[in-house]
Amino acid sequence: MAKSVKKKEEPVILVTNDDGITAPGIQALVEAVKGLGKVVVVAPDKPQSGMGHAITIGQLLRLQKVNFPGDVEAYSCSGTPVDCVKLAVDKILHRKPDLCVSGVNHGANHSINVIYSGTMSAALEAAIESIPSVGFSLLDYSIEADFSAATKYARLIVQQLLEGRSLDKHLCLNVNIPASPEKLIKGIKICRQAYAKYEEEFDERKDPTGKKYYWLTGEFQNFDKGRDTDVWALKNNYVSVVPVQFDLTNYELKEKLEKNWKL
C-alpha cells in the first residue's frame, strides 16, 4: 500500500557535476530536467575535473546551501563529485533519489576518459548505490559552449528513463554530445567504449630557482577501428550512449588464468 502511494510521488532528481556548481554546464542540465521531478543540486564548490572516483578520506567535508538560478534547491560541497553523491543521499535527501544526472561536462568523456572523469564517477557512484544515473558531456571545453543540443538530448533521455523503459537500479549511461549545431546532429547511437586514449607527454619546465617541474599534456589517439564505438558515433555527429558497469572483472582473462596458471 505504502509502495503504491510512493509511486505516484514526484520523482526526485539529484544533479551534480565535476566542473563545480557555478559552471554553465550544470545550469544547462538543471534546465533540461526542470519540471520532470523535484530537482536538487549538490555539486563541488570548485572544479574537480580529472578527479576520477576519488573520495575524501582523512579530511572533513562541508556542505553549504547556495542560491541557484531558477530557485532550485542547491548545495555546494567541499569534496569530490563522488563525495557529493554520498553526502546528498545521507544528509540532504535522506533517501535515494529516483535518478542522478551528472554534468553537463565541459569537454568529452568518451572512450577511456570515462575512467578519469569526475562527471562519470559521480554517475557510477550513484549506480553502485542502486540509483539509476546518467552522465552528460558536451564535446566543447569552452566556458561559453552552446548547450542547446545537450539540453535537448538530456531532456529526451531523462524523460525516457523516468517513463521506466529499461530502468535498472544499477543503470549508468555515459552520454556524449557532439559540438555541432543541433540541426546537424543525426540522433542517438547506443555504443561501446572505444579503445582510444591520450598519449601523454609531459611538458618539462624550470622554475625561477632552476628546479624542474612538469605539466601533463597529450594528444588524443583512437586505436579502435570499430564503427560501434562512442568515438565513431561522435565523429559522425551522433549523440553517443554507452551503458557503463562497475563490475571490472575481466571474465575472459579469468577463464584463461584458471586454465593456465600453475600456482
Add this chain to the structure above:
Amino acid sequence: MAKSVKKKEEPVILVTNDDGITAPGIQALVEAVKGLGKVVVVAPDKPQSGMGHAITIGQLLRLQKVNFPGDVEAYSCSGTPVDCVKLAVDKILHRKPDLCVSGVNHGANHSINVIYSGTMSAALEAAIESIPSVGFSLLDYSIEADFSAATKYARLIVQQLLEGRSLDKHLCLNVNIPASPEKLIKGIKICRQAYAKYEEEFDERKDPTGKKYYWLTGEFQNFDKGRDTDVWALKNNYVSVVPVQFDLTNYELKEKLEKNWKL
C-alpha cells in the same frame, strides 16, 4: 634481430603505491620483486588513499630522486598514483616497463574498493598503457602490519608473470592477501569482483563556531552470496586474484537498450 636481443635484457619493473613512498608496504613489495629485474620506484610523496583514477590537471607536478632502502632507484612524485605511472614512463624510464606492480596497500582493495583505490588505479593505468600490471593489498590497515605472506605471494605471482604465462599487455590483476599468518593461507584463488561495498553514513559534527562538518564513515556489507568472489576467497583464507578490465561497457545492457529504446 633487435627484438631478440631486447628479450634477453633484464625486465624493468616499475613499483608504485598509494600510501606514499615511505609506507612499509612499498618496501615489502620492492623486497618481493628484488632480483627479478631492474626495479625502479616512482611513488607519491604523501598518502593518496581513495584517490581513485584521479590525475593532476591545472597543477604542476614535481619529481624528486630519493633514497630508498636497499639502494633501489627511487623517485617521489607530488601527484596521484596515476600521475606516477604516467611520469615514470615518459620522464624516468623513457620506455614502457615490462611490468608495473602497485602496493602493497595497507588495507583491503577487494570488491567495489577496486574503483576507489589509488593502488589499483595505478595498476589499471599501466594496463591502459599496454603495461601488464598487478596491484597488491593486505587486509591490514595498520602501519606495523606483517607483510611476510604478502611478500611471498607477490614474488610468486610476479615470477609467474615474468615467465610469460598468460601475459597480456592489458593484463591487470587485483591481488588481496588475508591478514593471516602465512601458514594458515590455503593458496591462491582466481575470483570475480564481489558486489560488496561500504554502506556510508557521515558523522556530523560542529566546529567551534557552530558550523556543521562531516566525516565519511561506513560499514562494510557483502551483498553477494557467490562462492567465486574475492570476498569469499579472503574470508576462507585464500589469496584472491581478480583480473581487472578497463572497458566499462555493460554489453548486456547495451543489447537491451538497442532493442527497447524508442529514441
